[in-house]
Amino acid sequence: xxxxxxxxxxxxxxxxxxxxxxxxxxxxxxxxxxxxxxxxxxxxxxxxxxxxxxxxxxxxxxxxxxxxxxxxxxxxxxxxxxxxxxxxxxxxxxxxxxxxxxxxxxxxxxxxxxxxxxxxxxxxxxxxxxxxxxxxxxxxxxxxxxxxxxxxxxxxxxxxxxxxxxxx
Numbered sequence: 001x002x003x004x005x006x007x008x009x010x011x012x013x014x015x016x017x018x019x020x021x022x023x024x025x026x027x028x029x030x031x032x033x034x035x036x037x038x039x040x041x042x043x044x045x046x047x048x049x050x051x052x053x054x055x056x057x058x059x060x061x062x063x064x065x066x067x068x069x070x071x072x073x074x075x076x077x078x079x080x081x082x083x084x085x086x087x088x089x090x091x092x093x094x095x096x097x098x099x100x101x102x103x104x105x106x107x108x109x110x111x112x113x114x115x116x117x118x119x120x121x122x123x124x125x126x127x128x129x130x131x132x133x134x135x136x137x138x139x140x141x142x143x144x145x146x147x148x149x150x151x152x153x154x155x156x157x158x159x160x161x162x163x164x165x166x167x168x
Contacts, residue, residue: 039086041101041112042093044127048151051143052096052112057126060084060117062150065139068114069104077137083109084117095146113148 040055052060063081066072073081085108092098100113110117120131120141133154134141142150 039088039090039110040093041090041096041110041117043095043146046127046129046143048129048132048143048153050095050146051129051151052117052146053127054084054119055090055093058119059123059127059129059131059143060112061120061131061141062112062115062144063118063137063139063141064150065137066116069102069111069116071104071107071109071116073116073118073137080121080136081118081131081141082121083107084119085109097146097148100148112144115144115148117144 043050044053102111122130
């Protein structure tokens with residue numbers, strides 16, 4: 001009976017590791033930590049409304065567990081939610097507000113209105129918002145509006161993930 005009690009948690013940890021490895025592998029191993037020399041913050045119309053995206057149209061998210069201009073996401077969390085980083089302050093395109101864009105010193109993680117920005121590995125195409133509202137790694141994840149506020153509505157996203165089985 002004690003052996004069965006130990007086996008279940010071990011299997012759960014192995015399952016979590018397999019899911020993380022799957023998402024990293026299916027994202028081509030790329031963590032999308034910067035948008036190359038054309039890094040920029042822009043807006044794209046999605047089922048959730050107009051949301052922040054990078055220069056390639058990849059949706060950017062905020063983590064409710066972060067503090068202003070401070071990322072609190074664990075290394076394990078960054079495997080699923082890679083930070084959007086840049087060596088220089090990215091440009092603002094379209095209706096994005098250049099005054100709201102910054103970077104966290106030392107890490108180069110891009111911020112918008114003080115929110116550190118992240119990608120979600122489950123978003124495989126420009127404008128996808130499959131990470132919207134997920135509760136992973138201790139808090140919820142939301143897309144941002146042009147004003148830098150979290151858009152908390154579930155919208156009509158084509159999200160395949162509405163809950164997490166591997167969050168912390």
